[in-house]
Amino acid sequence: MKDSHLSALKRLLFTTGALVAVGLFAACSTGGETNVPVSNSTTNTPAPAAWTPERRAAKTSTSLVSADPRAQYLNIKRTLTGLVPEPASLDESLDDGRVDIEDCQNGSEHLGIEDEDPVLPLADLAYDVVHISRVLNLAGYPERVWGAPLRELESQQFELILGGPRFVYDHGEERNRAARQRIVRAANEYREEEATDLPEVIDEGGCGAGGVGINVVTEPTGGRVSIIPVFFYELCKSQQLNPDDPAHCDRWREQAAGALMEVSGDYFYRAAWPDGVERRGRLSFTRLKDGQTVTISKP
Amino acid sequence: MASGLDDFKLLLKEFRGVSVWAVGGSLVVPFAASLTDLSPPWPSGIVPVTAIVELLALVLVFQFFRNARRQVINRVLLLSVLPLALASVVYLGAVSYFTYQVPTTKERFVKGYECTPDARLVFRERCPDLGLDELKTAEYEAERLWTRKSIAITRTSLASLWSLVFVALSFALGSFLCYQMRTKKRLKAGPARGKASPGEGLQL
Numbered sequence: 001m002k003d004s005h006l007s008a009l010k011r012l013l014f015t016t017g018a019l020v021a022v023g024l025f026a027a028c029s030t031g032g033e034t035n036v037p038v039s040n041s042t043t044n045t046p047a048p049a050a051w052t053p054e055r056r057a058a059k060t061s062t063s064l065v066s067a068d069p070r071a072q073y074l075n076i077k078r079t080l081t082g083l084v085p086e087p088a089s090l091d092e093s094l095d096d097g098r099v100d101i102e103d104c105q106n107g108s109e110h111l112g113i114e115d116e117d118p119v120l121p122l123a124d125l126a127y128d129v130v131h132i133s134r135v136l137n138l139a140g141y142p143e144r145v146w147g148a149p150l151r152e153l154e155s156q157q158f159e160l161i162l163g164g165p166r167f168v169y170d171h172g173e174e175r176n177r178a179a180r181q182r183i184v185r186a187a188n189e190y191r192e193e194e195a196t197d198l199p200e201v202i203d204e205g206g207c208g209a210g211g212v213g214i215n216v217v218t219e220p221t222g223g224r225v226s227i228i229p230v231f232f233y234e235l236c237k238s239q240q241l242n243p244d245d246p247a248h249c250d251r252w253r254e255q256a257a258g259a260l261m262e263v264s265g266d267y268f269y270r271a272a273w274p275d276g277v278e279r280r281g282r283l284s285f286t287r288l289k290d291g292q293t294v295t296i297s298k299p
Numbered sequence: 300m301a302s303g304l305d306d307f308k309l310l311l312k313e314f315r316g317v318s319v320w321a322v323g324g325s326l327v328v329p330f331a332a333s334l335t336d337l338s339p340p341w342p343s344g345i346v347p348v349t350a351i352v353e354l355l356a357l358v359l360v361f362q363f364f365r366n367a368r369r370q371v372i373n374r375v376l377l378l379s380v381l382p383l384a385l386a387s388v389v390y391l392g393a394v395s396y397f398t399y400q401v402p403t404t405k406e407r408f409v410k411g412y413e414c415t416p417d418a419r420l421v422f423r424e425r426c427p428d429l430g431l432d433e434l435k436t437a438e439y440e441a442e443r444l445w446t447r448k449s450i451a452i453t454r455t456s457l458a459s460l461w462s463l464v465f466v467a468l469s470f471a472l473g474s475f476l477c478y479q480m481r482t483k484k485r486l487k488a489g490p491a492r493g494k495a496s497p498g499e500g501l502q503l
Contacts, residue, residue: 231417235417238421264435264438265435266436286402286435288403
């Protein structure tokens with residue numbers, strides 16, 4: 001082999017080696033802890049119990065989570081904080097110049113967790129908390145603005161996971177959406193009053209399977225509109241729950257004032273006016289475009 | 300001065316030339332880029348990855364079969380065309396059965412083969428053979444109807460089949476071009492001296 005080829009080969013080997021070394025270093029360094037603004041105290045979960053010979057002898061990782069989810073939630077959150085890379089710049093997190101606190105990922109994907117794993121709902125909640133705090137920090141919103149409503153979301157959803165019949169975390173659940181709306185409101189109020197140069201904060205998402213944002217209004221105005229995907233309506237029926245009762249069939253979503261509803265596919269809707277009149281029916285949102293308005297008239 | 304790498308570059312040039320001739324595709328990413336519409340929905344960067352896979356397969360062909368005899372090339376050609384045909388048919392069937400397109404956004408997603416407990420409750424005996432009618436009731440979210448595990452396995456299988464098609468294609472065309480380029484060189488250099496194997500120097 002010629003000298004020039006040999007030196008080119010050496011250069012290639014050296015570059016590859018250097019890249020591998022940098023990759024290994026990066027992989028090792030991400031295992032460290034990053035400070036998450038929402039602290040240990042936010043969910044009233046105790047700090048992880050100390051490592052003891054008894055724990056070593058008696059437990060597996062999964063059984064520890066099942067036996068004591070409160071204590072393990074913080075471990076899961078710490079692990080996710082180390083695993084999920086922080087956005088390199090604010091531009092990465094902007095959606096048309098606005099900060100969207102909802103993104104297309106979840107914690108269980110990052111941890112490679114399967115459906116029946118008890119870690120799944122805790123990882124998904126931890127991911128949402130870590131993601132929201134990171135994007136708002138990056139956008140320049142101080143923690144004093146969004147910390148309290150985020151802690152409220154975290155503790156409320158944590159209790160729902162533990163108290164629910166099926167140990168699940170439902171990102172689209174009504175209370176979850178309402179809590180996220182409170183974070184959005186707090187941030188935007190701060191922006192309007194104290195820091196008008198900050199980007200607007202929204203909670204739209206729009207990832208998943210191709211939803212469009214629509215505006216649902218009532219005629220006359222003043223009606224409250226809720227929708228539920230047909231699948232969940234039928235699921236409640238199969239579970240022997242009254243699908244029209246949001247207290248039991250808790251997949252109904254109410255449109256927040258002034259916010260767009262993210263929809264895709266077929267839904268049942270319920271519009272209720274202050275005088276007690278209600279209108280129910282089924283709607284298909286497969287041919288609508290982003291930003292379109294749907295009007296529901298009083299019967 | 301000519302080197303082995305120059306021959307490989309020539310092979311790559313010929314390979315791209317055949318790609319453009321066959322499917323009118325990009326010169327940078329042969330074949331795969333022209334078939335983006337047929338690519339699996341996951342992972343999103345499958346086309347550039349396929350180009351690397353194609354290149355690697357071509358490197359292997361060049362390294363191992365550059366000077367191979369015609370009989371060896373014929374065998375390689377046959378052994379790569381058969382899996383190419385089989386994998387193509389299976390891939391097209393799998394893409395047709397296991398992927399769907401959301402009507403509003405035209406985005407494509409992968410289905411699974413095992414229903415979630417919730418989907419089993421709702422769709423019962425229709426599980427797991429669910430289509431767009433069932434998906435639109437669940438906001439087109441595949442993970443509501445099929446288990447994550449089955450979706451992940453389907454995604455990986457589709458991506459693997461897709462890659463297999465292009466590896467086989469690279470082997471078939473790469474070995475053919477290698478042989479033809481050598482034949483062309485010999486014809487240019489004049490009649491070969493010494494013993495030639497039967498059929499050597501003839502176009503396939």
